[in-house]
Amino acid sequence: MPQPSHILIPVLAVALIGCKPEEPKVFPQDRLTVEYSIDREAICVGDPVELIVTAYFPTNGTLKIPEIGKEKNVVLLKRDWANVPREDGLTQSESRYSITSFRLGEHVVSTNLISCRVGDQTFATNFPQVVLNVESSLPEDASSQIADIKPMQKLPGRVPPWLWISALVAVTAFLVGWITSKLWKHREHLIPSAPAIPPHVLAFRALEMLKGKGLLEKNECNPFYTELSIILRNYLEGRFSLNATDETTEEIVEEMSKSPELDGTQRNILQDFMRQTDIVKFAKGHPDRATMESAFSTTKQFVEETKLTDITIKPNT
Structure with missing residues (x-):
């Protein structure tokens, strides 16, 4: 049986390594850097996917991110954007997309460029190579054959039109009389609605x-x-x-x-x-x-x- 000290030393070593602070990332000061993350790439038709595109660029630069969405291949559900100042002199721009697709197969989210203009210079990089793999939500054993036509069913006996008209007139007359009676009884208690507050x-x-x-x-x-x-x-x-x-x-x-x-x-x-x-x-x-x-x-x-x-x-x- 292992001694307690033999177990405690590895545990403490793992704890100390896990507590080591993560070193901050270093990015070039004179160019555009783009990172991305996506929660999943394989989805069923209509499932939402969260895509995060983060760009790092000089503070005096102007960032341009292309629109995404290709009819039913890639559908943009929602987009949030925010700039976050950094201590290293760069600007961090984070774009959060919620996207989906309504067509089976593999679809590239975007092939456009992300660009940043700094003075007379323009830096550009490709949009992240994100591919949505859209799968069918039907079970694997689902049959693709068309089912046979069901046999004809006998319709119930037809109700004469005059009977439907009589019933409709009776119901209408009852509702009109009931509403009129209620309004007349409470006519003195009707209060006009207050105006909307500016x-x-x-x-x-x-x-x-x-x-x-x-x-x-x-x-x-x-x-x-x-x-x-x-x-x-x-x-x-x-x-x-x-x-x-x-x-x-x-x-x-x-x-x-x-x-x-x-x-x-x-x-x-x-x-x-x-x-x-x-x-x-x-x-x-x-x-x-x-x-x-x-x-x-x-x-x-x-x-x-x-x-x-x-x-x-x-x-x-």
Whole structure:
């Protein structure tokens, strides 16, 4: 029987090796580097697949990633995008795709180029060689032969048309009489519906509730910026008819940059706030309290300056 010390030494060695911190990857500073990961390549028809494409490029570069999707061969279900600052002077861009396919066989996701322009130079590399192998969801022993036609069945006796018409008239008369009776009985209790609450009023109420939670005083920046971002996205959705709660920061900024209702200062305020929120959420940034208070005041100012002024609402009773 082995002694306890003989067992303990290998266990401690494995534990120490496993606790060794992973060395950070080093990427070239003057070129474009692309990595990818995919949760699986063999799927059944319609199964979603998560593909992550990560690009590393100089901070002064402009990245261009091609669109993917080829009718039923490769279908793009959803795409999320975020830029993550790095300490080595590079920018890390992470694109998350949810894709699928509705045709059997092997399908290449994309053959286009990913490019990055830095000044007068352009760096390009092929889109990752990702191939979806779409298999049938039918069992292997399923027969491919067409089954024989079933024998004809006798139809039940036909109901005379006048009987159907009589039944329909009777039911209609009963429903009309019943609804009329209910409406007449409760005619004095009918109350008109309250007008819809304007988006800026909802935003101001939400901001007051957020202020009362004490997240600023506790210096809890992550939940603070998360709730502040949700308030602003809900306001943009109600005020400018955007699908802001499901769009990425890049998509929101691009749509609002075309809005004639915003001036240049307001567009910059919106863009700076959305970028700062992404840094806190994805890069684990930790701004100080003064920055958090400034973000709160800026959001309130943006709502105040862009609200519709011809809408009034009655006070709560």
